[in-house]
Structures are given as C-alpha cells and as structure tokens.
Amino acid sequence: MGQRILIVDDSPELGESLQLYLSRQGFEVDVAHNGAEGRALIDKRKADLILLDVNLPDESGFDIARDIRRISAIPIIMLTGRKDEVDRIVxxxxxxxxYVAKPFSAGELAARIRAVLRRAEAAAAGHRDDAREKQNAWFGGWQMDLGRRRLLSPDGREIRLTAGEFDLLLALVKYPLQVRSREQLLTSTGENAAEAFDRAIDTRITRLRNKIEPDPKNPIFIRTERGVGYVFCQKVNWR
Structure with a gap:
C-alpha cells in the first residue's frame, strides 16, 4: 500500500483532480473540503503528509497547521492562491x-511531496552520519537524544521539534563556534537549495530560538552573522 496523502482544500475540482493524479502516482489519497472534515480525517486515519489549503470556508488552514504541530510532526505542505511572502513566512x-502557491502543476506538486516525504523518512531513520552515531549531544544544560530524536530542556522537559527543526539544530550543533551559511544548512538538512526560497532557514531559526533561547531577541545559542549565516555559540559535548 502506498503512502497516504490527505488533501484539505475547498475546491472540489482541485481535490478530485489531485486525488486522481496522486493515486496514479501510487499514493493513497483522502480529500476533505473544509476544516471540520479535515480534522475528522486527521483523527480517524493516519496520513503520511497533509496538503493544507490556507483559505478554507470554515477556518484558516494556519489554525489547523498550528493545532497539528502541537501534537504531531507529520509533514505539511500549505496551498494558497496568495503569493505574498508574508503568508509563506507565517x-x-x-x-x-x-509552501506552494496556486496555480501549480500536478507534476511539480508531486515532486515536492516526494521531496518532503524523503526528508521525513531520512529524519526518522536518524541520518546515520558520523555525528549521529554518537547518541547524545549536550550544550548549556540541554540534551539532544539523537537515537530517539528528542530534545530535552535543562529541567528535563521534552521540547517538541519538527523533523526540519531537529535537523537544522543538529546541523548547527555539529559545527559549534563555526559560521554556517544558509546554503550549507539547507544542504545539511537534506533540502535542495535551488528549491528553497531565501527565508526558509531564517524562519526555522526563529522557531528554534523561540523554543530554546531564554530570550529569543538576545540569543545565546544561535547567533546571526549578518550577510553570512548562523553560528552555534555553545561548546558541545558528545557522549
């Protein structure tokens, strides 16, 4: 059985055409036309990836994405008819x-779906490179459990990270006190730099800071090197 895709979009024509196309590509596909139907299917049937329209008739897709992220790291691709960079960043x-802006080709969307699923699968497998063979990284009282892909705060709480956030933090932790460019970070997290737009890494850095920095506006872990990239400022112990 193929991987399951959930489409949440208010256009019956788009939902039907995507369901037909993606089914031919080997995916199992469910379709919901509003937020309530989408939430019901999310609760009822496990999906491997969600295509989520921003503008739904009963609620914002952003609200659904926010609720999903509170409990799950399932991959999400946002769909929208608007092309504002602000929407992408949100x-x-x-x-x-x-994030895919309409109109789009079914072929491009399928390629993006496969790329996101590959990254999620690689993340789940643990990315067994040299650094990840070491089971734990410690910095400033924080612990990254690489075997189980968990981040623990100094007081022992598990901090939920998406697969992309965990990979980005690891890409920084692997090279402490060294400046890493956005292109290097994109490559380290398994993303195609040619496909990612300029603010992708910046946005994920902001999310990480909100989760690990005592004061995100004055970071002590992840510092910005303007015009270059980012540097992880703490000494890292591996054991």
Missing part, C-alpha cells in the same frame, strides 16, 4: 514543511 513559522 506558514513556515507554524511548522509547515513547504
């Missing part, structure tokens, strides 16, 4: 893995 800030 979607990524809420934890979306990609």
């Amino acid at each position: 979607g990524l800030d809420l934890g979306a893995d990609d």
Whole structure:
C-alpha cells in the first residue's frame, strides 16, 4: 500500500483532480473540503503528509497547521492562491514543511511531496552520519537524544521539534563556534537549495530560538552573522 496523502482544500475540482493524479502516482489519497472534515480525517486515519489549503470556508488552514504541530510532526505542505511572502513566512513559522502557491502543476506538486516525504523518512531513520552515531549531544544544560530524536530542556522537559527543526539544530550543533551559511544548512538538512526560497532557514531559526533561547531577541545559542549565516555559540559535548 502506498503512502497516504490527505488533501484539505475547498475546491472540489482541485481535490478530485489531485486525488486522481496522486493515486496514479501510487499514493493513497483522502480529500476533505473544509476544516471540520479535515480534522475528522486527521483523527480517524493516519496520513503520511497533509496538503493544507490556507483559505478554507470554515477556518484558516494556519489554525489547523498550528493545532497539528502541537501534537504531531507529520509533514505539511500549505496551498494558497496568495503569493505574498508574508503568508509563506507565517506558514513556515507554524511548522509547515513547504509552501506552494496556486496555480501549480500536478507534476511539480508531486515532486515536492516526494521531496518532503524523503526528508521525513531520512529524519526518522536518524541520518546515520558520523555525528549521529554518537547518541547524545549536550550544550548549556540541554540534551539532544539523537537515537530517539528528542530534545530535552535543562529541567528535563521534552521540547517538541519538527523533523526540519531537529535537523537544522543538529546541523548547527555539529559545527559549534563555526559560521554556517544558509546554503550549507539547507544542504545539511537534506533540502535542495535551488528549491528553497531565501527565508526558509531564517524562519526555522526563529522557531528554534523561540523554543530554546531564554530570550529569543538576545540569543545565546544561535547567533546571526549578518550577510553570512548562523553560528552555534555553545561548546558541545558528545557522549
């Protein structure tokens, strides 16, 4: 059985055409036409990825994405008829893995779906590179449990990270006190730099800071090197 895609979009024509196309590509596809139907299907049947329209008749797709991210790291691709960069940033800030503006080709969307699923699968497998063979990274009282892909705060609480956030933090932690460019970070997290727009890494950095920094506006862990990239400012111990 193929991977299951949930489409939440208020256009019956788009939902039907995507369901037909993606089914031919080997996916199992469910379709919902409003937020209530989408939430019901999310609760009823496990999906491997959600295509989520921003403008639904009964509620904002942003609200659904926010609620999903509180309990799950399931990949989300936001769909919208608007092309404002602000909307893209809001979607990524809420934890979306990609953002596609309408109109789009079914072929491009299928390629993006496969790319996001590959990243999620690689993340779940643990990315067994040299650094990840070490089971734990410690910095400033924080612990990254690489085997179980968990981040624990100094007081022992688990801080929920999406797959993309965990990979980005690891890409920084692997090179402490070294400046890493946005392109290097995109490559380290398994993303195609040519496909990602300029603010993708910046937005995820903001989300990470909100989760680990005592004062996100005055970061002590992830510092910005203007015009270059980012640097992880803490010493890291591996054990």
